[in-house]
Amino acid sequence: MxxxxxxxxxxxxxxxxxxxxxxxxxxxxxxxxxxxxxxxxxxxxxxxxxxxxxxxxxxxxxxxxxxxxxxxxxxxxxxxxxxxxxxxxxxxxxxxxxxxxxxxxxxxxxxxxxxxxxxxxxxxxxxxxxxxxxxxxxxxxxxxxxxxxxxxxxxxxxxxxxxxxxxxxxxxxxxxxxxxxxxxxxxxxxxxxxxxxxxxxxxxxxxxxxxxxxxxxxxxxxxxxxxIKQWDMGIRHMNASSDAYRYYIMRNRAHIKRYHRALGVYNPVLFGAGTALTFGKEIVRLLFVERKVTGTSNLFRGLRDGRKIARDPQWRPMPPLVA
Incomplete structure (x- = not known):
């Protein structure tokens, strides 16, 4: 059958x-x-x-x-x-x-x-x-x-x-x-x-x-x-990172923002709060996982370059593979 x-x-x-x-x-x-x-x-x-x-x-x-x-x-x-x-x-x-x-x-x-x-x-x-x-x-x-x-x-x-x-x-x-x-x-x-x-x-x-x-x-x-080096927080862990990751973590928030805008779900207040929490989390990672204070400049550099992405008039989402 x-x-x-x-x-x-x-x-x-x-x-x-x-x-x-x-x-x-x-x-x-x-x-x-x-x-x-x-x-x-x-x-x-x-x-x-x-x-x-x-x-x-x-x-x-x-x-x-x-x-x-x-x-x-x-x-x-x-x-x-x-x-x-x-x-x-x-x-x-x-x-x-x-x-x-x-x-x-x-x-x-x-x-x-x-x-x-x-x-x-x-x-x-x-x-x-x-x-x-x-x-x-x-x-x-x-x-x-x-x-x-x-x-x-x-x-x-x-x-x-x-x-x-x-x-x-x-x-x-x-x-x-x-x-x-x-x-x-x-x-x-x-x-x-x-x-x-x-x-x-x-x-x-x-x-x-x-x-x-x-x-x-x-x-x-x-x-x-x-x-990977981790900070044991009990039921959760926080992994060590790198300067490159810190830069892209903040820069790429702008790409997410562009996708949210393109799909009509962007909320500037809530998204801004998410970016602030992300920044704070990376500071905690530096202090408690990697146990150092250097590296914050990469976070600020990522935010700066993200502003360029957010204003880029040529930015478009990735296109579908079928019409």
Whole structure:
């Protein structure tokens, strides 16, 4: 008997592409590719975008071609475009391969052997899915899966527990494990490379949540493989950062503001409060995680350059991939 035309389409692992962005971390990329080799089932393709690495990343990729079990597409960029540019290119390549599902990940994670099967089990129901991760030490990693839309910032106290449904609705995204259907990519376009780093995945996940029910599911599918200095706040942690991150955290608030304006959700008072809270959080990070007072100049520099973006008459959102 034929199935109903409205029945969910069963997940086909070969229709999925894992898209990885890497930069000068061949040792971490090796661990990730080893984990993909051990997956069951495996994706049809593995796209690797190399942000102009100067180490032996290319040699590492070549060493896996005959043993990973999936077709590898390796794209080395001429310049470092940041995580934002890398994921935009990785998404483009995966989309042009005809992939139905695109699974994005940084090079500092590894995939659990049944990771794709676990994500695929939810694919007939949802089109924007985030799985869970173990932290470097094996603990459960908490990700802020909801944002206060008008403020444009994550909600740090969103409940971490799951009910019997096994999922929670989200309005954010994280490129360390985003699992997204090509139908959504067609409608919202590629990730915006102008962010370079920071806020790009939150914005992309928010855009997806405006046209589909986006969810985080109670499935552990990734494990982080890089230790990051943290401040243990009890039920939450705050990670160390860098001067570059501090700059882009503040500068890219302007890109979020432009998206909010374009979509008619911009509230100057609430968004300004979100920017002030972001600035304050970075001061706390400097004092209590990194234990230093230098670095604030990068926050102010980011705010200054963000004003140029906010006034740019040529700025436009990323276009959809279909008319």
């Amino acid at each position: 034929s199935s109903s035309p409205d029945a969910p389409i069963a997940f086909a692992p070969e229709s999925a592409t894992i898209a990885i962005v890497t930069f000068n971390r061949a040792h971490l990329l090796t661990r990730l590719l080893e984990s993909i080799t051990a997956m069951d089932p495996q994706p049809g393709h593995v796209v690797i975008v190399d942000n102009a690495s100067t180490d032996d990343t290319g040699d590492v990729v070549e060493s896996f071609r005959d043993r990973i079990g999936s077709e590898i597409i390796y794209r080395r960029l001429d310049t470092n475009t940041g995580g934002s540019g890398g994921f935009s290119e990785g998404m483009r390549l995966a989309y042009e391969l005809g992939s139905t599902w695109i699974w994005l990940m940084d090079d500092d994670v590894e995939v659990l052997p049944d990771g794709l099967a676990r994500m695929g089990a939810w694919a007939p129901r949802f089109k924007s899915i985030q799985g869970r991760r173990y932290d470097y030490d094996g603990s459960e990693f908490y990700w802020q899966y909801r944002v206060a839309e008008r403020m444009g910032i994550p909600i740090p106290f969103a409940p971490s527990g799951f009910d019997a449904s096994g999922y929670k609705e989200m309005n954010s995204g994280c490129f360390e494990g985003m699992f997204i259907h090509r139908d959504i990519v067609e409608q919202i376009g590629l990730p915006d490379p102008r962010f370079f780093i920071y806020w790009d995945d939150q914005t992309y996940g928010w855009l997806a949540s405006r046209i589909t029910t986006s969810v985080i599911v109670d499935e552990f599918v990734l494990r982080r493989t890089r230790e």
